Structure formats: structure tokens, C-alpha cells
Amino acid sequence: MPAVSKGDGMRGLAVFISDIRNCKSKESEVKRINKELANIRSKFKGDKALDGYSKKKYVCKLLFIFLLGHDIDFGHMEAVNLLSSNKYTEKQIGYLFISVLVNSNSDLIRLINNAIKNDLASRNSTFMNLALHCIANVGSREMAEAFASEIPRILVAGDTMDSVKQSAALCLLRLNRTSPDLVPMGEWTARVVHLLNDQHLGVVTAATSLITTLAQKSPDDFKTSVSLAVARLSRIVTSASIDLQDYTYYFVAAPWLSVKLLRLLQCYPPPEDTSLRSRLTECLETILNKAQEPPKSKKVQHSNAKNAVLFEAIALIIHHDSEPNLLVRACNQLGQFLQHRETNLRYLALESMCTLASSEFSHEAVKTHIETVINALKTERDVSVRQRAVDLLYAMCDRSNSKQIVAEMLSYLETADYSIREEIVLKVAILAEKYAVDYTWYVDTILNLIRIAGDYVSEEVWYRVIQIVINRDDVQGYAAKTVFEALQAPACHENLVKVGGYILGEFGNLIAGDPRSSPLVQFNLLHSKFHLCSVPTRALLLSAYIKFINLFPEVKGTIQDVLRSDSQLRNADVELQQRAVEYLRLSCIASTDILATVLEEMPPFPERESSILAKLKKKKGSSKLFVCKNNGIIYENQLLQIGLKSEYRQNLGRMYVFYGNKTSTQFLSFSTSVTLQLNVQEKPVDPLIEAGAQVQQILNIECVSDFSDAPILNIQFRYGGTLQNIAVKLPVMLNKFFQPTEMTSQDFFQRWKQLGAPQQEVQKIFKAKNQMDTDVSKAKLLGFGVALLDGVDPNPANFVGAGIIHTKTTQVGCLLRLEPNTQAQMYRLTLRTSKESVSQRLVELLSEQF
């Protein structure tokens, strides 16, 4: 039975909910809901003004219906009305409704903001909290615009009540997350830092979270929080359990606050001041020591809270990466957890060790646990835990254990969950290449990957193995032999046929001497798989056949017969037919010299950064798209992070490039250069970057004429003893110099007709890569630089836009039309400009975004 509700009962609501629960079918539920909706609609429209209680009841019913999963398209006005009631429960329901059903109607927004303003100014802490909660829950840009400057004032005012300070702090945190540009730093930042010393631990808790978020945006403004945080943490960790009373949780002193303080400290490098540093070290040692003490309670809440603090302390130790003693202790503690009987702790230990493995100091210590981790991979029943074990093996892999680790990962792959196979394949491929001393091992590993999990071996992986075989003379014979043997298997994966076909086509001659792998045998072997393969593979095989004709004149006749057959020459697929016809002709008319030249062995591929690594990064993290925005991180590896902030006006741009040294060692002889087609003027960058520091470089960019290649930023520096070379593409695309232009529909049509010549129009029809959402598409077009014109296209679902590309020499007017077809999930994009190359480039750039 439902508990007797405290306070206001709202009987009608309870009855309604009961009715819904008693519905035997989905249809009857919908029927009951529609009946209620009709009832509420009529009540809202009715002549009699509803009293507050009824309004509240109906708004609450609407909320319930919405949360069940049905759409609600009315009730907002009534909910907003409730906000101005002076009855707390009515206000409360009104606020709840508008926080859950966020509406973008500008009139409603104005009314809501007004109500919030009134409540904030009311000096009634309960009302103020309601208003602050609403802002924190909705966090819209309009609210940020209205209140982002008011809230810091409330937060630091002397007479603000503690509970309001807490709400204000987290409200500001939310606004900063969604609209960071509207939360300006100011005088209040110093006072927020001071809140860390507040008497009320709830205030300290909220303030710590706020400072952590803000410190990531402007670390300098909050540097002073470090010493206060250490002091506070130290007091908590050394306190007796009676000291903190309400903030002690199952005999653990203020666990939430401790974790937050430790997180805050991870925004900064280790303190420079020696006494502060040693105080922090003492603190961390105390936490590590406590883990070895017998537990004060058998309850899992006690151990969870205690270990939560422990794991966060370990995260801080790893982040600092500077105290070998602490790192070793952390590693040992994690090693203990690896064999704990609680699955949660084994999972977290594996996760934490992964991060530890990348630290110079502890890498060796982590490696000592390899047998435990391999055992986990084999025996853990929970797939999430096994996956963590894989991640850790990958992280701890180096030259000394690569063969063992790759072997274990391959054997795990045989029975791994399908959802994680692709990632494991990528990781094995990366490790095999990185640590190959003997490339025969590398070739074996990749062929094994294809054998075990062929479906999950992406193009990047098998392209790479071919690239490597082509580039290395010493493994070509081995590759040919191994691939030949592998193809003998009755059912081999199509990717193996691709790799085999290519390699035999290039290097089949190396094994042709042996009668078991004579040219005819090789050809028959490949051709036996032909009819089982998809079109792209068959195309590849045809190329292998013509190469055979060049290599082995003795099989020329046999192969020509195959090419000549109807199934090839009249093949329904255009590519296959073309290849068969052309290869046949080539083999007939070309002299042996010409044939030999045309089909000469492939030259070595230029050394390039592995695309496999790029694919793995893309799978794991979010890939940032820069075509429609101007700020963010463009490159990151273990040593260096490169961030970007750019502004553009007409044909000029200014880019602020930030280089962050992620390590604990200086970067020396730091220098950069830009190669490109635009005019770029670089202000010189500091040749020395301190550990953990970030320097800035300004690039002034001028667009001289339209271009299609992005400029490349080359960076060189010395880290430790080695010279590092990095090349990063700068996200400067033609559309950065694109300015929106408003015009009437008459003007638009006139110009559209004027740009009717075939070279001026470029059209592309393509499949939608992302969800087709009108608002999102609008935002992308605006971000691209287009002015969206309303009422031009008779079909309201289509987008029409105009803009000008500014270059030093000319201005190119551009007109655009984007037609979405939601049923087919496709788009048609048309660009008309006075310059073909511009039309082409803009279509290319824009079509990628949808």
C-alpha cells in the first residue's frame, strides 16, 4: 500500500496512478491517459479559474504522464503560473514540471526567468533554493545569460545561508559546464577559494566541486586553493571519528569531501613549496596506511567509502608521478586488490593499474603482476573485468613481454565477446607492429588475427600488414610461404584471401621454385576461392592474376582463358568487367618488357603514422569535429597536448595555439613551423617549456585565394634525450573564411539563376551519417558560416543559405541548398558559386558534417 503521504495528499493523483497500474494492456493504458489528458485540457481551458491546489494536481498528473513516456504538448503555461504562487508545494511542482519538460518558447522563458528572479531576491532561503535548483537542473543558455553574474554574488555574500551557498555553488558549476563563456572570472573567485575554510562541511563540499570545474578552465585563478585543500584534507584524514559527526559515514571521516579534495588536487602539479608538499605526502601515506588496518565495520558501505578515498589518493599519486616511494606503495596496494575476493575491487585495481603502467617510475613494478593479470583474463567470469585485464595487458606491454602478451590476447580473442573483438584486434595489431623485432612474428600474428576474428579485422589492419611486407625485403618470402599455407585451409576468411592475393601477386615468385607452390598451384588456389568472395576481393584477385601473367609466362594461357570467360567479360559488376577486359587486352598486346614495367613490384610505402592507432583513438574517445567550431584540443599524446582557439573575420584569421607539457621534464629546443597554401605569420614560440606548463603561440592567417589542403603544423623538441617530431593538421578550412550574407528571396533566386553554368554548380547526394535532426542541422549550417534564409524554399524542410568567401584577392559569393530526405536517410546538397573549386571544396567539407 502506498505510504501515507506527508503533507498534501493529492488524492486525485493517487487514484489516477492506481488506474494506470490496473490497466491490463498498453491500449487500455493509452485510453485512460487520453481520457485524463482531455479532462485536464478542458479544466485548463475552462471558464472557472482553477485554484492553486487543482492546478498543482493537474500539472503533477501531466508530469506523471510525461515520465511514463508519453508526449505532452500543453501545461507549460499553467506550470509557470504555479511559480508565482506563494504556497511552497505549488511552486515546487511548477519548478519540477518546467525542469523536466524544458520548453524553448521565448515568452515562457521570459516568464520563468522572471519568477526565478523574484524567488532569488525574496530573501527566503527555501524559495531561493527552489529557484537555484531549477537553474541547476535546466542550465539553459537563456538562464545563464540572465543569472550567471547574479549567482556568484549570492555565493560569496556574507549573509547568504549555508544551504543557499551550497545550491549556488553547484548551480554555478552547472552553468559553467553548459555556457562557460557566460561565467566570467572576477573578484568573487578569491572568495570562493576561501569557502574551503568554511565551518560548514556541506559548503566546503559544494565549493570544492565548483572550484575543481573552474580550475580546469582557469587554473591560475584558483592556484591558492591547493594549500587550503591540503590543509583541509590533512585535518580530515587525521581526525578522530567523533570529530566530524554528521559527516562521518560508516566510521569513515567525510569520504565524499575527501574524494573531492583529492580530485581538486589532480588539477594541479605537485606543490612547489616543500613544506606543503611534505604535508600532502604525509596525508597520502596516512591514507595508504589506513588501508592496511583492520576494518572498523563489516558493512560493505564502510569498505566502499574507505576504498573510494584510497583509490582517489592513488589516482592523485599517479597524476603527480613524482614520488617513487608513494608510487611503489600504490602499486603494491593495487597488487593486493588484484586478488581480493570482491569483484568490484579487482575491477578497480585493474583499471587503476592501467594508468599506473604509463608512469616511468612504476612501469616495471606493474609488470611484475603479469601472471595475475593473465590469470584474470582466463578465469574471471565477469566480462567487464576481463576487458579491464585486456586493457592492462596492453598498457603494460613492452619489448620484454610483448610475445607473451600478444599470445595471451590472441588466445582470449578466440572466445571473446563480439562487442569487444574489434578493439582487441586493433590492440594486438598495434602491439605486434610496435614490438616486432622479428617481422615473421608480426606476419604470423596478423594472419592469426584474420583466422580467429576475420570479421573484426578492419581495412586499416590488413592494409598495414601489406605495407610492412612491401617495405621489408627480409620478410617477403616468409609472408608468401605463410599466406600460401594459410590459404590451403578449406574455409578461410575473405580478408585472408585479400591479403594472400595481394602478397602472392607481388611475391609469389619467391616460392614458385618449390613444386608444391608452383605458379599453377598458386593460381588454382586463389581461383578456387574466387566465386566465394565479394566484389572488391574479386577485383583484387583479378589484379593478382595479371601480375601472375607478368611473373609466370607459363600460366599465361590458363589465366587468359579465365579472363576471357563470359563470367568475367560480361560480369554484371562494372569494375570487375572493366578489369577483366583491360587486363586481358594488356596481356595480349603488351610485349614482355612493357608488361614487366607496368606490373613492376610495388615500391616501398612512405613511412607514415599508423592509421590503426588513429582508429583506436577514435573508437575510444570522442573525435572532435572542427569544421563547425573553433576551439578545442587538436592533438594529444603522452607528452604533449595541443589546444586551439581561433577567430576569423573576412579573409583574416588569428589562431592561438597552446602547447601543454604533460610530463615532469622540461621540453627543450621547442620549435614550430607551418607548411601551407595560405599566408601564415607565426609569432615565435618559447624554446623551453617547463614541466606541466603551457605556452601560447599566435598565428596570423590570411586567406589569399581559395584552397583545399589544410596547413600542417610541424613541431620539434627534445624530451629527455630524444628528439620528437610531430606533424598536426591545423583545422583551417575554406569555410573559416565564410561570412554569412542575408538577402531577400528575390535576390536569392536572381543570383541562383545567374550562377547556372555547369562548372558553377556542384551537387552531391549522400547518405546521412548522423541522426537527421532539424535543429542540429540548422546549428551545423550556422556553425559552417552560412546565413540561413527563411521562406525561400517552398518546402519548409529544406535549408537555403548564402554567404561570401573572403580572400585577399577576391570575394566569392556562395549559394546553398540542403534537401533532407528523412525516409531514405539521405541528403542532396547543392552549391552554386562563381568558382568551381570553391563549390567543390564547400560541398566536400559540408557533406561530411551530416
Add this chain to the structure above:
Amino acid sequence: MQFMLLFSRQGKLRLQKWYVPLSDKEKKKITRELVQTVLARKPKMCSFLEWRDLKIVYKRYASLYFCCAIEDQDNELITLEIIHRYVELLDKYFGSVCELDIIFNFEKAYFILDEFLLGGEAQETSKKNVLKAIEQADLLQEVRPALTEIKI
């Protein structure tokens, strides 16, 4: 924290709190997929899993699953205890809470959650203080104005 979901063994959603802006469509999709994923887990499995680019922390209390999505750098164990603290609050407020309480008093569940977590972060970790704040609000409810509505 990005969001918190409460749902029954049959996959019926009892509470949904979102701390990041998402369209209704996206919310429904996420809910559908995540509920399915969590319900498919067996009892002895650990309380954490990786899903899309988030970490999921979940725990079952009687007939209800409490499920939180946190970011890569967030602390899993403390999130488990956030869930536990929320359950303690509900328990104290309703007096031995059960799923039906949350169904029939859903709005109260949201109000209690807001006093404890805001913007995805814990704002008050003293159980006493949170309950005091809620009781204060309830007392305000009780106060009906002395004047009743005058009907003409």
C-alpha cells in the same frame, strides 16, 4: 554524474534524472539500451561496466535497480555510496521505503534527490541536514493560509 535512472526488474522506469542536456529522443534511446544492458547482467557480476564512453555504476535494492552514469575520471566506489545514501534518505523519509512509495510519491523522490545531489554532484553529505531540509519544506506544505478562497 551525467544521469541517474531507477527501474524495475521488468524495465519500467521509476525515476529519471538527467544532468546533461539531451533531446527527449536521445533520452529514450539511452534508457532503452542501458536498461537492457543492466538487466542482462548476472547477480555475481561487478557493479561497474563501461558503456559507450561512460562508466555505469549500478546496484539493486529489492525490486529496483539504481543506475548512475559517470564520466571517465569520476570515482566508482563513491558513486556506489551516493546510491546507498539516496536509498537511506528515501528509507528514512518514507519509513522503510519500497517501490510503491516511489511510484505514488514520485515527485517527492525528485525533491529529495535535489536536496542531496545538484548539477550531478553531492551538495550535502550529512544525512541529518538533508532530512532536516526536506522536513522544513514539508512543514511549509502544512501551513495553509488562514484565509480560505473566497468564492463569489
